[in-house]
Structures are given as structure tokens and as C-alpha cells.
Amino acid sequence: MILFCGLLGVRKKVPTWRLGNAAFWLRAHIWLGVLSVPMILFHAGFAVGGALTQALMILLAIVVASGIHGLVLQQFLPRLMTNQVETETTYEQIPHVLEQLRAEAIEVVESVCGPLQAPPEESVAPPDPSDPSAPAKPAAKSKGKTAGPVEGSGPLKDFYLRTIQDFMAADRLGNQILATPARARAHFAHLRKILPPALQDPAGRLEEICNERLGMETQIKLHHWLHGWLFLHAPLSGVLILLTVVHALMSFKF
Amino acid sequence: MARDRSTKALASRIELDYFKHPHPWRTAMRNATLAAPILAAVWLLLAVMQGDDIFTSGPVATRHRMFENDCQACHEPWKGVPDTKCVRCHEAPVHHGNQTFTPDCAGCHEEHKGHTRLSRTNDRHCVRCHSDLKTTGQPGGFDSSIQSFNDGHPEFAAVRPGAKDLAVVRYNHLKHMKKGLQGATGPVTLACTGCHFADEAGRYMRPITFEKQCKDCHPLALGLCVPGAVAPHEVPAAVRASVAQQLAVSASQHPERMQPAQSESPTRLRRGTASRPATPVNTAEWIARQAREVERQLFGKTCKLCHDLRPGKGDLQEVVPTKIPVRWMQHATYSHRAHRTLTCSVCHASAARSAETSDVLLPTAVTCLVCHSAAGGSQHGCTECHTYHDKTKERQADGPMEINPVRLIRSGNKREQTGIGAGEF
Numbered sequence: 001m002i003l004f005c006g007l008l009g010v011r012k013k014v015p016t017w018r019l020g021n022a023a024f025w026l027r028a029h030i031w032l033g034v035l036s037v038p039m040i041l042f043h044a045g046f047a048v049g050g051a052l053t054q055a056l057m058i059l060l061a062i063v064v065a066s067g068i069h070g071l072v073l074q075q076f077l078p079r080l081m082t083n084q085v086e087t088e089t090t091y092e093q094i095p096h097v098l099e100q101l102r103a104e105a106i107e108v109v110e111s112v113c114g115p116l117q118a119p120p121e122e123s124v125a126p127p128d129p130s131d132p133s134a135p136a137k138p139a140a141k142s143k144g145k146t147a148g149p150v151e152g153s154g155p156l157k158d159f160y161l162r163t164i165q166d167f168m169a170a171d172r173l174g175n176q177i178l179a180t181p182a183r184a185r186a187h188f189a190h191l192r193k194i195l196p197p198a199l200q201d202p203a204g205r206l207e208e209i210c211n212e213r214l215g216m217e218t219q220i221k222l223h224h225w226l227h228g229w230l231f232l233h234a235p236l237s238g239v240l241i242l243l244t245v246v247h248a249l250m251s252f253k254f
Numbered sequence: 255m256a257r258d259r260s261t262k263a264l265a266s267r268i269e270l271d272y273f274k275h276p277h278p279w280r281t282a283m284r285n286a287t288l289a290a291p292i293l294a295a296v297w298l299l300l301a302v303m304q305g306d307d308i309f310t311s312g313p314v315a316t317r318h319r320m321f322e323n324d325c326q327a328c329h330e331p332w333k334g335v336p337d338t339k340c341v342r343c344h345e346a347p348v349h350h351g352n353q354t355f356t357p358d359c360a361g362c363h364e365e366h367k368g369h370t371r372l373s374r375t376n377d378r379h380c381v382r383c384h385s386d387l388k389t390t391g392q393p394g395g396f397d398s399s400i401q402s403f404n405d406g407h408p409e410f411a412a413v414r415p416g417a418k419d420l421a422v423v424r425y426n427h428l429k430h431m432k433k434g435l436q437g438a439t440g441p442v443t444l445a446c447t448g449c450h451f452a453d454e455a456g457r458y459m460r461p462i463t464f465e466k467q468c469k470d471c472h473p474l475a476l477g478l479c480v481p482g483a484v485a486p487h488e489v490p491a492a493v494r495a496s497v498a499q500q501l502a503v504s505a506s507q508h509p510e511r512m513q514p515a516q517s518e519s520p521t522r523l524r525r526g527t528a529s530r531p532a533t534p535v536n537t538a539e540w541i542a543r544q545a546r547e548v549e550r551q552l553f554g555k556t557c558k559l560c561h562d563l564r565p566g567k568g569d570l571q572e573v574v575p576t577k578i579p580v581r582w583m584q585h586a587t588y589s590h591r592a593h594r595t596l597t598c599s600v601c602h603a604s605a606a607r608s609a610e611t612s613d614v615l616l617p618t619a620v621t622c623l624v625c626h627s628a629a630g631g632s633q634h635g636c637t638e639c640h641t642y643h644d645k646t647k648e649r650q651a652d653g654p655m656e657i658n659p660v661r662l663i664r665s666g667n668k669r670e671q672t673g674i675g676a677g678e679f
Binding site for chain 2: 205
């Protein structure tokens with residue numbers, strides 16, 4: 001039963017196997033995993049035994065508890081993510097998409113404010129091409145029209161340089177000014193008040209970009225909650241399977 | 255100009271081959287999943303190298319702790335725990351000759367359950383057969399559907415309706431437990447423990463003996479012919495010999511006793527005797543006459559107070575064997591010591607009003623069930639009273655184990671060599 005539960009990971013690695021779909025395997029994994037608890041308790045006679053069996057009991061408890069924790073999170077976090085993250089993307093591509101958003105923001109600002117000063121990080125060492133999280137070269141370059149600043153675009157440029165630039169470049173939003181939706185709305189509302197009508201649209205586009213950045217951050221947090229328990233569940237399941245096999249062999253031997 | 259948020263535009267932001275690149279999250283997950291079992295394997299290896307008995311399923315019973323670290327003392331690799339390993343030290347006489355199923359030793363005596371008594375087996379092992387008892391050959395006369403002590407267990411045979419104490423002896427508990435009974439040195443009130451003493455193990459009451467329990471109040475006095483002398487509590491022939499010897503000694507040491515005026519009291523004469531017996535002419539005749547008188551008194555009255563006599567060889571009577579049960583309930587064990595906090599009358603309530611020897615004064619199963627049941631709270635398993643193996647056939651001294659010159663004993667997680675040895679198998 002434990003071995004079958006462990007085969008879910010193998011089944012996921014080879015999705016082309018015609019051995020039932022992933023949902024069936026997941027259901028079997030969950031039900032057999034839960035059923036294993038009383039069966040193992042009865043098998044052990046409600047005693048923990050020696051060092052190996054004590055370790056097995058502790059591992060089983062952690063694996064089952066983390067699995068149930070993950071199962072509960074899976075019930076509502078995906079819906080929460082759908083509601084809170086309008087432009088959900090592939091988790092692994094978030095750094096890539098963020099870089100595109102940053103380039104888009106620069107393009108919007110330069111299209112009305114003229115050329116911006118190069119950000120400090122762009123003068124540092126070139127990005128590693130093997131790192132997918134590193135900014136793509138084309139995206140890092142501004143594609144904006146740099147004909148010249150529109151009259152009254154100074155506040156927009158200042159707001160970008162003081163607030164949006166760091167907000168878009170930060171790995172973790174933390175205490176960024178635009179880190180909360182309410183504060184972001186308030187700052188952009190104030191910005192639009194002081195901008196001429198011709199710059200309302202660029203300001204709106206910047207706000208959309210910032211909101212999308214904020215959504216990405218929310219997706220990262222929810223993703224960590226949704227899958228973080230696997231860092232406990234999967235490795236300890238491996239240990240559980242290994243020690244179970246050893247326990248079974250030694251039981252047969254003696 | 256509004257931003258293009260179409261599905262196509264959003265999808266175009268994704269690299270099509272993103273899944274081919276390693277991602278820190280997936281890499282970390284893979285590394286952790288590989289590293290954890292490797293670390294566990296290292297832990298196993300280290301534990302085995304240190305000799306730690308991590309594979310044990312629990313501590314062994316106290317009696318087996320001396321070879322707790324030597325798995326193969328009991329286990330045979332890939333064969334489990336064969337009975338041959340157990341019977342090297344333990345005799346395991348067959349339960350009943352006509353039983354149809356004999357379990358393995360380890361089937362009933364479950365080891366690695368901690369420091370418990372292995373002989374205290376679970377009821378399910380007994381009920382496996384006794385709930386639907388089948389026998390080979392003739393039935394053994396046991397109830398065949400016993401589930402537990404309070405479910406299907408028969409009434410004790412000794413106290414079933416119609417059961418009697420078949421001992422051939424007269425004893426009246428009611429009379430002996432009266433207050434102010436005349437004793438050897440004055441009025442006494444006997445208690446149960448005045449006559450009944452447990453054996454050294456505190457399990458069963460020792461048999462009542464004349465010498466210990468009766469003699470003080472019921473001496474077998476020879477009479478005034480030998481003042482203070484008593485006959486032994488033995489077979490009549492021995493009594494006769496003892497009486498003759500004591501009369502001879504008395505005659506030789508106290509010749510004045512042979513004088514009829516001093517030696518015989520008128521009150522000792524039998525009623526209806528026409529005249530006093532003739533004065534003895536010599537010592538032998540005196541001894542013979544006194545012996546007849548003493549025997550008439552002893553065998554005719556004193557002995558019959560408790561015993562039945564029947565004609566024996568020659569002119570001597572013989573005592574009918576008393577056949578007092580030394581131990582009731584041969585198929586069960588009992589410990590008076592374990593129950594010493596109870597007053598005797600709790601279980602032997604009928605003793606105080608019993609006037610007949612045939613009364614069985616043992617408690618019924620209902621009395622035991624008051625405490626020995628789930629409601630009563632005391633232990634109520636089969637092995638509380640019953641033993642599976644016939645202990646009388648147990649091995650005597652001279653077992654198979656030897657002492658090694660070097661012994662490995664546990665000391666924390668380390669092993670030390672000492673000069674004292676453990677069992678060699």
C-alpha cells in the first residue's frame with residue numbers, strides 16, 4: 001500500500017503510461033494513504049516497537065499529516081488564486097513575464113517622458129544565459145518611442161523613478177509602496193489628478209502593469225503554500241518507503 | 255492605447271520550452287527527494303555498524319533480557335521462531351492428549367511486547383479452541399463453548415448442585431467457630447486463620463494435620479493409668495505399640511500406679527460392671543489390662559470423634575482413609591496471598607454455618623466474577639486461573655545453557671566486554 005502510494009510520483013514522471021489517468025492515481029494515493037494509518041496501527045498493535053519502527057511511525061505521521069495538509073490546501077487555494085490573480089501564468093515563467101512587464105513599463109514611460117536613465121542593475125555583469133529567471137536580453141531593452149517628453153509628464157517620470165522602478169525590479173515586494181492594492185490605487189489616483197488628460201492613458205497602463213506585478217507576487221505566495229508541503233511530503237515519503245522495505249525484509253528474516 | 259490582454263498576447267509571453275530548463279523549485283524538490291533516502295540509508299548503516307538493535311520490534315520480556323541483543327537465540331533467519339528454540343530451555347508438555355490443534359510457542363507467547371509475563375497469554379489464544387472445542391477420541395468432559403470467564407465458563411465442578419465433600423472425616427465448622435469454645439487453656443474463639451495456613455508460596459491452604467491443628471484441644475490421652483501421656487495420631491497398630499510401651503515405662507518407673515486403690519478411680523469404671531477387676535498379680539498383667547482399657551477408650555470413642563473405623567486384621571480396627579482433598583479445582587490455580595486483603599468469609603461464606611463435612615465451602619464462579627470481570631476491574635483472563643502446560647512435567651534443574659567466558663552486554667549504545675557470560679546456544 002505504501003509502495004503504491006509512492007508510485008504516484010513515478011506515474012507523474014511518465015504521463016504517457018496507459019495506467020489510468022492522473023486523477024485516478026491521485027484519488028487512489030489519497031484514499032490508500034489514509035487507509036494505511038489504521039491498518040499500520042493495527043499491524044503494530046498500537047505499539048511503536050524498536051528504533052526502526054519508531055522512526056517509521058514518526059515518518060508515517062509526518063507524511064500523512066503533510067499530505068492531509070496539502071489536500072486541504074488544494075481544496076480552496078486554486079479557487080483563491082483564480083479569484084485574486086487575474087493574469088495567472090506558469091509559475092516557472094514568472095521571472096520571465098516580470099521582465100517583460102518591466103520592459104513594458106519602461107516603454108510606456110519613455111513614450112511620454114523621453115529616455116530614462118539606465119537602471120543601476122543594467123550596468124552590472126551580463127545575465128547568465130542558462131538561468132531562465134535571468135532577464136531576457138530583448139525584454140531588457142526599452143522599445144519605447146523616445147521622441148521627446150510630453151508637456152506635464154514630469155510627475156509621471158518622477159513617480160516611475162522613485163516608486164515603480166524599484167517595485168518592478170524587486171524580488172520580494174515586502175515594504176514597497178505599491179505592495180498593497182489599496183495603497184497602489186491611492187497613489188495612482190493621486191498621480192492621475194496631477195497629470196494632464198493626455199497622460200491619463202499611460203498612467204492607467206502603468207497601473208495595470210503594477211497590478212499585474214502585484215498579482216504575480218500573490219501567485220508566488222499561493223504557489224508556495226500550495227506546493228511547499230511537498231518539500232516535506234515527498235522526501236520523507238522516500239525515506240518511509242526505504243525504511244518500510246528494510247522493515248519488511250528484516251521481519252521476513254526474523 | 256490600451257494594452258493587449260488577449261489570450262494570444264498573454265500566451266506569447268511564455269517560453270515554449272520553459273519546461274526543459276531546470277527550475278530552482280523543481281531542482282530543490284528532486285535533490286531533497288534523493289537526499290533524504292540516502293541520509294536514511296546512512297543512518298541505517300551507522301546504526302547496524304554500531305550494533306544497535308534497531309530492527310527489534312520492541313523490548314523483550316524480562317526473563318529473556320539476558321540475550322536481548324542476540325536475535326538468533328530465538329530467531330532462525332528466514333524461518334521465524336521455531337519451537338525447537340524455545341524447548342531447549344522450556345519444557346512445554348502437551349496441553350491435553352486429545353487436543354486437535356497445537357499452536358506454535360510464539361503463536362501464544364507474544365514476545366517484544368515489553369517487560370510483561372509471557373505466560374500471561376491473551377484469551378483469544380485459548381478461545382480459539384475452547385469456543386468450539388473439538389477433541390480426538392473421547393471427549394475430555396470439558397465445556398465446549400467458552401468465550402470468556404463471564405461468557406460460557408461453567409460453574410466450578412466442586413460447587414455445582416449436588417456436589418459434596420466426600421472426605422471420610424467428621425468436622426463441624428459451626429461448632430468450632432462458636433464463641434468461647436473450651437480450649438486447652440481456657441475459653442477460645444477460633445478464627446479461620448487459627449487452623450488454616452497457606453503454603454510457603456501463599457497459594458493454597460496446607461492440609462489440616464492433627465498435630466498442628468487438633469492436638470491442643472483434642473489430645474489422645476491414655477488416661478489416669480499414665481497421667482499426661484498421649485497416644486500418637488497414627489494407625490491403630492502403631493497406637494497399640496505406643497500405648498504398650500508407655501504403660502511398660504510407667505509400670506517400671508511408677509510401680510505405685512499398679513496399686514488398684516491408687517491407680518484406678520471408681521469413676522473410671524464402666525457402668526454396669528459388677529465388680530472391680532481383680533488386682534493385678536504382676537506387671538505384665540497390669541499392662542495388658544490397662545492397654546485393653548486404653549484401647550477401648552481410644553478406638554471406641556476418641557478416634558471415632560472424627561474418624562470412621564472398620565474391622566481390620568486380627569482384633570485391631572483400621573481407620574477408613576479420610577481422603578480429604580488436598581487441593582480443590584485441579585484444573586485451576588489460585589493464590590490466597592493475592593487475595594489476602596479480603597476477609598475469609600467473603601469467599602467462604604458458608605463455612606460459619608456448616609455443620610456437615612459434606613458441605614463444600616468453596617466460592618462459586620459468581621463470587622469470583624464480582625471482582626474478576628470487566629465491571630469488577632480485576633484481571634479476568636484465562637491465565638489468571640488456568641495454565642496451558644502441565645507444570646508438573648516441567649524440566650528440573652540441569653538445563654542446556656552455559657556461561658560464556660566473554661559476554662557482550664549493552665551499555666547505552668555501546669557494547670562492552672565483561673568477564674561474566676550470557677547464554678551459549
